[in-house]
Amino acid sequence: MEATGSTNLALSVRSVPEEEPPDPQELRLDNMLLAEGVSGPEKSAAAAAAALAAATGGSSSDDSCEYADYREKLAQIRMIYHTELDKYEQACSEFTGHVMNLLREQSRTRPISPKEIESMVSIIQRKFSAIQMQLKQSTCEAVMILRSRFLDARRKRRNFSKQATELLNEYFYSHLENPYPTEETKEELAKKCSITAAQVSNWFGNKRIRYKKNIAKYQEEANMYAMRTALDASQSSSPATSNTGGYPDSCYTPDGML
Protein backbone atom coordinates (compact mmCIF):
# COMPACT_ATOMS: atom_id res chain seq x y z
CA MET A 1 0.00 0.00 0.00
CA GLU A 2 2.99 2.27 0.26
CA ALA A 3 3.50 4.67 -2.55
CA THR A 4 6.97 3.47 -3.24
CA GLY A 5 6.58 2.75 -6.88
CA SER A 6 9.13 5.17 -8.09
CA THR A 7 10.10 3.06 -11.06
CA ASN A 8 6.52 2.41 -11.83
CA LEU A 9 6.06 6.09 -11.46
CA ALA A 10 8.70 7.05 -13.94
CA LEU A 11 7.51 4.48 -16.43
CA SER A 12 3.90 5.44 -16.59
CA VAL A 13 4.49 9.13 -16.59
CA ARG A 14 3.12 10.30 -19.85
CA SER A 15 1.73 13.53 -20.92
CA VAL A 16 -1.61 13.42 -19.21
CA PRO A 17 -2.52 17.03 -18.90
CA GLU A 18 -5.17 16.73 -16.25
CA GLU A 19 -8.14 15.43 -18.22
CA GLU A 20 -9.57 14.52 -21.58
CA PRO A 21 -8.18 11.08 -22.07
CA PRO A 22 -10.22 10.47 -25.19
CA ASP A 23 -11.03 6.99 -24.08
CA PRO A 24 -13.92 5.89 -26.28
CA GLN A 25 -14.81 3.10 -23.90
CA GLU A 26 -15.28 5.42 -20.98
CA LEU A 27 -17.16 7.86 -23.11
CA ARG A 28 -19.50 5.09 -24.12
CA LEU A 29 -20.10 4.12 -20.53
CA ASP A 30 -20.71 7.70 -19.55
CA ASN A 31 -23.23 8.18 -22.28
CA MET A 32 -24.98 5.00 -21.38
CA LEU A 33 -25.19 5.89 -17.72
CA LEU A 34 -26.49 9.29 -18.61
CA ALA A 35 -29.09 7.84 -20.93
CA GLU A 36 -30.26 5.38 -18.31
CA GLY A 37 -30.59 8.16 -15.82
CA VAL A 38 -28.02 6.73 -13.45
CA SER A 39 -25.75 9.71 -13.66
CA GLY A 40 -27.00 13.17 -14.39
CA PRO A 41 -29.81 15.11 -12.73
CA GLU A 42 -32.20 13.30 -10.46
CA LYS A 43 -35.29 13.84 -12.53
CA SER A 44 -33.94 12.26 -15.65
CA ALA A 45 -34.28 8.79 -14.21
CA ALA A 46 -37.99 8.87 -14.78
CA ALA A 47 -37.48 10.22 -18.25
CA ALA A 48 -35.09 7.45 -19.13
CA ALA A 49 -37.45 4.85 -17.79
CA ALA A 50 -40.25 6.40 -19.75
CA ALA A 51 -38.10 6.26 -22.82
CA LEU A 52 -37.53 2.61 -22.17
CA ALA A 53 -41.23 2.00 -21.83
CA ALA A 54 -41.90 3.86 -25.03
CA ALA A 55 -39.20 1.94 -26.82
CA THR A 56 -40.77 -1.35 -25.84
CA GLY A 57 -43.99 -0.43 -27.52
CA GLY A 58 -46.47 1.95 -25.98
CA SER A 59 -49.04 1.07 -23.36
CA SER A 60 -47.66 3.33 -20.73
CA SER A 61 -50.54 3.19 -18.32
CA ASP A 62 -51.25 -0.30 -17.06
CA ASP A 63 -47.73 -1.61 -16.52
CA SER A 64 -47.15 0.74 -13.65
CA CYS A 65 -46.55 -2.21 -11.40
CA GLU A 66 -43.53 -3.82 -12.98
CA TYR A 67 -42.61 -0.36 -13.92
CA ALA A 68 -42.41 0.86 -10.35
CA ASP A 69 -40.30 -2.14 -9.61
CA TYR A 70 -37.98 -1.25 -12.41
CA ARG A 71 -37.67 2.30 -11.24
CA GLU A 72 -37.06 1.26 -7.71
CA LYS A 73 -34.24 -1.03 -8.73
CA LEU A 74 -32.83 1.62 -10.98
CA ALA A 75 -32.85 4.09 -8.13
CA GLN A 76 -31.02 1.52 -6.04
CA ILE A 77 -28.34 1.10 -8.66
CA ARG A 78 -28.13 4.81 -8.98
CA MET A 79 -27.63 5.26 -5.28
CA ILE A 80 -24.95 2.64 -5.08
CA TYR A 81 -23.22 4.15 -8.04
CA HIS A 82 -23.11 7.58 -6.51
CA THR A 83 -22.02 6.52 -3.08
CA GLU A 84 -19.28 4.39 -4.58
CA LEU A 85 -18.22 7.21 -6.80
CA ASP A 86 -18.07 9.55 -3.87
CA LYS A 87 -16.18 7.02 -1.89
CA TYR A 88 -13.56 6.67 -4.57
CA GLU A 89 -13.29 10.38 -4.96
CA GLN A 90 -12.77 10.78 -1.28
CA ALA A 91 -10.27 7.97 -1.17
CA CYS A 92 -8.44 9.49 -4.06
CA SER A 93 -7.99 12.85 -2.43
CA GLU A 94 -7.12 11.18 0.84
CA PHE A 95 -4.52 9.08 -0.82
CA THR A 96 -3.17 12.05 -2.70
CA GLY A 97 -2.80 13.89 0.57
CA HIS A 98 -0.96 10.94 1.99
CA VAL A 99 1.46 10.81 -0.85
CA MET A 100 2.00 14.52 -0.66
CA ASN A 101 2.93 14.20 2.95
CA LEU A 102 5.31 11.42 2.14
CA LEU A 103 6.92 13.47 -0.55
CA ARG A 104 7.22 16.39 1.78
CA GLU A 105 8.97 14.20 4.27
CA GLN A 106 11.30 12.90 1.62
CA SER A 107 12.02 16.40 0.44
CA ARG A 108 14.03 16.85 3.62
CA THR A 109 16.48 14.17 2.55
CA ARG A 110 16.47 14.66 -1.18
CA PRO A 111 15.38 17.32 -3.63
CA ILE A 112 12.01 16.77 -5.16
CA SER A 113 11.00 18.64 -8.22
CA PRO A 114 7.51 20.01 -8.69
CA LYS A 115 7.36 17.98 -11.83
CA GLU A 116 7.79 14.81 -9.86
CA ILE A 117 4.96 15.77 -7.57
CA GLU A 118 2.76 16.59 -10.44
CA SER A 119 3.39 13.32 -12.17
CA MET A 120 2.82 11.48 -8.94
CA VAL A 121 -0.54 13.08 -8.56
CA SER A 122 -1.47 12.32 -12.09
CA ILE A 123 -0.54 8.71 -11.60
CA ILE A 124 -2.77 8.46 -8.60
CA GLN A 125 -5.61 10.04 -10.42
CA ARG A 126 -5.17 7.67 -13.26
CA LYS A 127 -5.31 4.73 -10.95
CA PHE A 128 -8.43 5.96 -9.33
CA SER A 129 -10.12 6.86 -12.54
CA ALA A 130 -9.42 3.32 -13.66
CA ILE A 131 -11.25 2.12 -10.61
CA GLN A 132 -14.10 4.46 -11.35
CA MET A 133 -14.15 3.13 -14.83
CA GLN A 134 -14.60 -0.31 -13.42
CA LEU A 135 -17.42 0.97 -11.29
CA LYS A 136 -19.07 2.47 -14.33
CA GLN A 137 -18.62 -0.77 -16.16
CA SER A 138 -20.28 -2.86 -13.51
CA THR A 139 -23.04 -0.31 -13.09
CA CYS A 140 -23.71 -0.50 -16.78
CA GLU A 141 -23.89 -4.24 -16.56
CA ALA A 142 -26.32 -4.05 -13.69
CA VAL A 143 -28.53 -1.67 -15.60
CA MET A 144 -28.45 -3.89 -18.65
CA ILE A 145 -29.44 -6.89 -16.61
CA LEU A 146 -32.22 -4.98 -14.94
CA ARG A 147 -33.39 -3.72 -18.28
CA SER A 148 -33.47 -7.12 -19.89
CA ARG A 149 -35.34 -8.50 -16.94
CA PHE A 150 -37.84 -5.73 -17.21
CA LEU A 151 -38.31 -6.53 -20.86
CA ASP A 152 -38.70 -10.21 -20.08
CA ALA A 153 -41.33 -9.44 -17.50
CA ARG A 154 -43.19 -7.38 -20.01
CA ARG A 155 -42.95 -10.10 -22.57
CA LYS A 156 -44.96 -12.38 -20.37
CA ARG A 157 -48.62 -12.56 -21.15
CA ARG A 158 -50.94 -10.37 -19.22
CA ASN A 159 -54.66 -10.51 -19.51
CA PHE A 160 -56.19 -7.37 -20.84
CA SER A 161 -58.04 -5.18 -18.45
CA LYS A 162 -61.71 -5.81 -17.94
CA GLN A 163 -62.44 -2.54 -19.58
CA ALA A 164 -60.40 -3.42 -22.65
CA THR A 165 -62.14 -6.76 -23.10
CA GLU A 166 -65.45 -5.05 -22.67
CA LEU A 167 -64.67 -2.65 -25.46
CA LEU A 168 -63.38 -5.37 -27.74
CA ASN A 169 -66.35 -7.61 -27.08
CA GLU A 170 -68.66 -4.71 -27.62
CA TYR A 171 -67.25 -4.15 -31.03
CA PHE A 172 -67.10 -7.83 -31.86
CA TYR A 173 -70.69 -8.60 -30.98
CA SER A 174 -72.07 -5.51 -32.60
CA HIS A 175 -70.27 -6.44 -35.79
CA LEU A 176 -70.85 -10.15 -35.71
CA GLU A 177 -71.83 -10.18 -39.36
CA ASN A 178 -68.44 -8.85 -40.27
CA PRO A 179 -66.09 -8.87 -37.30
CA TYR A 180 -63.12 -7.60 -39.27
CA PRO A 181 -62.16 -4.16 -38.09
CA THR A 182 -60.22 -2.07 -40.52
CA GLU A 183 -56.72 -0.97 -39.73
CA GLU A 184 -58.09 2.36 -38.67
CA THR A 185 -60.64 0.82 -36.37
CA LYS A 186 -57.99 -1.39 -34.90
CA GLU A 187 -55.88 1.62 -34.13
CA GLU A 188 -58.84 3.29 -32.55
CA LEU A 189 -59.70 0.30 -30.42
CA ALA A 190 -56.07 -0.11 -29.52
CA LYS A 191 -55.93 3.43 -28.30
CA LYS A 192 -59.09 3.05 -26.26
CA CYS A 193 -57.89 -0.18 -24.72
CA SER A 194 -54.32 1.03 -24.27
CA ILE A 195 -52.95 -1.95 -26.13
CA THR A 196 -51.28 -2.18 -29.49
CA ALA A 197 -53.01 -2.59 -32.81
CA ALA A 198 -51.25 -5.92 -33.20
CA GLN A 199 -52.82 -7.04 -29.96
CA VAL A 200 -56.20 -5.99 -31.24
CA SER A 201 -55.57 -8.07 -34.33
CA ASN A 202 -54.56 -11.02 -32.20
CA TRP A 203 -57.63 -10.60 -30.10
CA PHE A 204 -59.98 -10.56 -33.05
CA GLY A 205 -58.21 -13.49 -34.63
CA ASN A 206 -58.59 -15.51 -31.49
CA LYS A 207 -62.11 -14.34 -30.90
CA ARG A 208 -63.32 -15.19 -34.37
CA ILE A 209 -61.92 -18.68 -34.38
CA ARG A 210 -63.02 -19.44 -30.87
CA TYR A 211 -66.45 -18.04 -31.39
CA LYS A 212 -66.90 -20.04 -34.53
CA LYS A 213 -65.66 -23.19 -32.88
CA ASN A 214 -68.30 -23.11 -30.25
CA ILE A 215 -71.02 -20.63 -30.82
CA ALA A 216 -73.20 -22.11 -28.14
CA LYS A 217 -70.66 -21.41 -25.51
CA TYR A 218 -70.57 -17.75 -26.44
CA GLN A 219 -74.28 -17.34 -26.85
CA GLU A 220 -74.79 -15.91 -23.43
CA GLU A 221 -72.02 -13.45 -23.89
CA ALA A 222 -73.36 -12.49 -27.29
CA ASN A 223 -76.81 -11.87 -25.86
CA MET A 224 -75.40 -9.82 -23.08
CA TYR A 225 -73.47 -7.51 -25.33
CA ALA A 226 -76.30 -7.34 -27.82
CA MET A 227 -78.66 -6.33 -25.11
CA ARG A 228 -76.29 -3.81 -23.78
CA THR A 229 -75.67 -2.10 -27.08
CA ALA A 230 -79.38 -2.14 -27.72
CA LEU A 231 -79.94 -0.51 -24.37
CA ASP A 232 -77.26 2.04 -25.05
CA ALA A 233 -78.77 2.84 -28.38
CA SER A 234 -82.25 3.22 -27.02
CA GLN A 235 -81.03 5.40 -24.20
CA SER A 236 -78.90 7.73 -26.22
CA SER A 237 -80.88 8.23 -29.38
CA SER A 238 -84.50 7.14 -29.46
CA PRO A 239 -85.95 5.87 -26.23
CA ALA A 240 -89.40 5.71 -27.79
CA THR A 241 -88.52 3.17 -30.46
CA SER A 242 -89.98 0.35 -28.40
CA ASN A 243 -88.20 -2.96 -28.83
CA THR A 244 -87.24 -2.89 -25.20
CA GLY A 245 -86.36 -6.55 -25.06
CA GLY A 246 -85.74 -7.06 -28.71
CA TYR A 247 -82.18 -7.27 -29.88
CA PRO A 248 -81.15 -7.22 -33.48
CA ASP A 249 -81.71 -10.61 -35.01
CA SER A 250 -78.30 -10.65 -36.57
CA CYS A 251 -76.80 -10.97 -33.16
CA TYR A 252 -78.53 -14.24 -32.64
CA THR A 253 -77.95 -15.70 -36.01
CA PRO A 254 -74.56 -14.77 -37.26
CA ASP A 255 -74.89 -16.72 -40.48
CA GLY A 256 -72.10 -14.63 -41.88
CA MET A 257 -69.75 -16.56 -39.67
CA LEU A 258 -70.63 -19.93 -41.07
Place this chain on the structure above:
DNA sequence: TCTAATGATTCGAG
Protein backbone atom coordinates in the same frame (compact mmCIF):
# COMPACT_ATOMS: atom_id res chain seq x y z
C1' DT B 1 -52.99 -28.60 -8.29
C1' DC B 2 -55.64 -29.63 -12.26
C1' DT B 3 -58.19 -27.25 -15.78
C1' DA B 4 -60.30 -23.71 -18.58
C1' DA B 5 -59.48 -19.23 -20.43
C1' DT B 6 -56.66 -16.37 -23.00
C1' DG B 7 -52.90 -13.78 -25.32
C1' DA B 8 -49.13 -14.86 -28.48
C1' DT B 9 -46.77 -17.38 -32.06
C1' DT B 10 -46.29 -20.10 -36.08
C1' DC B 11 -47.47 -21.76 -40.61
C1' DG B 12 -49.95 -22.58 -44.90
C1' DA B 13 -53.28 -20.48 -48.06
C1' DG B 14 -55.13 -16.87 -50.75
Place this chain on the structure above:
DNA sequence: CTCGAATCATTAGA
Protein backbone atom coordinates in the same frame (compact mmCIF):
# COMPACT_ATOMS: atom_id res chain seq x y z
C1' DC C 1 -49.78 -8.61 -46.15
C1' DT C 2 -54.17 -10.79 -43.50
C1' DC C 3 -56.74 -14.74 -42.20
C1' DG C 4 -57.76 -19.35 -40.24
C1' DA C 5 -56.04 -22.93 -37.72
C1' DA C 6 -53.29 -25.35 -34.57
C1' DT C 7 -50.46 -24.89 -30.87
C1' DC C 8 -47.75 -22.87 -27.15
C1' DA C 9 -47.34 -20.56 -22.67
C1' DT C 10 -49.14 -18.18 -19.01
C1' DT C 11 -52.94 -16.81 -16.09
C1' DA C 12 -56.95 -17.37 -13.24
C1' DG C 13 -60.34 -20.09 -11.04
C1' DA C 14 -62.08 -24.57 -8.87
